[in-house]
Amino acid sequence: MKIVIIGSGLAGLSAGYRLCKSDEVIIFEKDPDIGGMSASYSIENEGKKYFIEKYYHHIFRSDSELLALIKELGLEKQMLWLKGKNAYFVDGKNYPMNTPVEILHFSPLSILDLAKLGMLVLRIKLIKDTAPYDRIKAKEWILDTAGKSVYENFFAPLMKSKFGDNAENVSAAWVIGRVKIRSDRGAEGEKLGYMRGGFNSLIEALAGEITANGGEIRTDREVTEIVIKDSAVQGVKVNGGFIPCDAVISTAEPAVLDAITGGKLGDLHETLKSIRYQGTACALIGLDRSLMEDGNYWLNIKADVPFGAVIEHTNFLPFDDYGENLVYVTSYFQDRKSPLWTQKDTDVIDSYLKGLEKMFPKLSRKDVRWTRLYRRMDTAPVYEQGYLEKVLPFAAGPSGLYLAGMFSSSNYPERSMNGSVKAGFQSVELLRKEKEKTGYDEK
Incomplete structure (x- = not known):
């Protein structure tokens, strides 16, 4: 059975991993890098190379599917459980909240x-x-x-x-x-999980298993149409060419899914149009000095600054793993007219640095080694009142079309890496049940 997966985030890669030993799998990724919201930067520092996520991540003890997957891939020795100190910045003062x-x-x-x-x-x-x-x-x-x-x-x-x-x-x-x-924490605070070397190890391990079993991952390839005829998937159009297949697992956001299916998903069409997504502008800053000298990892903010949280990664992971201080500064935005989307990268970074200087008077621009900015319009759904009625099913209606991603039931009411892994697995389970009914042969 030939299966096309749209998107190489955790949902798409998890689905591909589950299918690659029994089916022909092709993953199409519109970006140059795989991983979606779990993709990483490769940073060089004084001859040392390390990976760090473009968008901060950590694992909770309750993330059972994700932890089982890490173990299955032989990566459990890289797992660390560390104390992540939290605080709330209000009226110019940090309040520890652990x-x-x-x-x-x-x-x-x-x-x-x-x-x-x-x-x-x-x-x-x-x-x-x-x-x-x-x-x-x-x-x-x-x-x-x-x-x-x-x-x-x-x-x-x-x-x-x-x-x-x-x-x-x-x-x-x-x-x-x-x-x-x-709120699942002990008397001494909350412990969070992270993989030493970063989650790039997980992404690469999944990709490696897929390709080792004959699957393909094609980057810089955007699916522009899912071809549906007589209520069944026929294939996809990619970069002007047609790729026939027996099934498609789409992890694309609802608006994109609606566009590439031409609004042909019946009752689901109106739901796809009604789901609102928001974007994120997440900066990663390399510093010569620690920003939060009190050791805080996560700082929530009530202040007149253009971001909502500061995350000092090297107050969570050992500084020696990187050789420089790493700080995330992040904000969400609601539409394409937001300055966080329309401004140049340098202007967004400058506004963030001004906000940090306001909050941390000791910070100097001379302390800044480098900056990166990661922006996406499709970060996650807005979980507004009545959203449960809009949660997308794993089967979209036409035969052979399956859905998995941030919009899946496993990512509601709170999204997570675990929810995306679980969504990928659940879409495969449903596909296999349908496969048994139709009698497709094994790979």
Whole structure:
């Protein structure tokens, strides 16, 4: 069976890995590099080469499918579980947010507010099914549950940095999913997983298995049409040429999927048009000195700066692995008219550096060794009220067309690397069930 996979992110590569030993697999990637949101930079520093993700990532203990995949690929010895210190920057001051005692010293909230916040977190931990909260706006639920001060001084800035002008439309299900995944910590704080050498090792291992088993990965190749005739996939058009195939697994965002299928997916057509995605502008900065000298890894922000979070990677991973300090600065944007999308790379970087200088007076431009900027319009869906009704099925309708990606049920109500791996696997499971029914021969 010949299968085309559109996209070489974790969902596409995971699907290709599961299929390559039994089927003929071709992965088409529109970018020059594989990996999608998990792609890496290759950095040279004083004769030493290392890989670092274009967009920050880490693993949670609950990421069972991802951890099993890492083990299956023989990479478990590269796994590290490290303490990632978190803080909240409010009114020019950093507040550590790692332990219950530290959270009690978060002065923007009163003792009563902190008690309400604690009760909210406890309530969230007890929620088993987030579906009933999908139709409720997060803002309304937090206001009703914990009050105005907790919303305005704790949640609102975080939601604004994550979803911009769409923040007030986000569902309570997303907030619940987010808190649940981030509140699984012990008395000393949260431990997060990372692969020594970076997640490039995972991407390359998956790609290596696919090609070793006869599969192909073609970069700089954009699929412009999925050819559907008589309600069945016939093949794809790529760079002007037609590639026949028996099935397609698409990881393309909904708007792109709608375009390359010509709006021919029936009832799904309207859903694809209604799903809103947001973009990201993520800068990676190499510095001669540490930015957050207090050892913080992740800094959430309530301040007048053009970004919502600062992540100092080398306050998480050992400095010696890189030989220089690495800091991510990131912001989300909602449409193509945003300056974060329309401005030159140098202008976006300059605005970020000005924001950092405002927050960290000790920082000098002389400390900056180099900068990189990674921008995408299709980072992730906006998980607004009622999004659950828009979650795309793994089977799109026409025979032979399957879907996997950020839009899949495994990435709701909170997206993750694990959710994308799981989506890739689930699309393959469904494809194989259909394959058994049709009686296709093995590779």
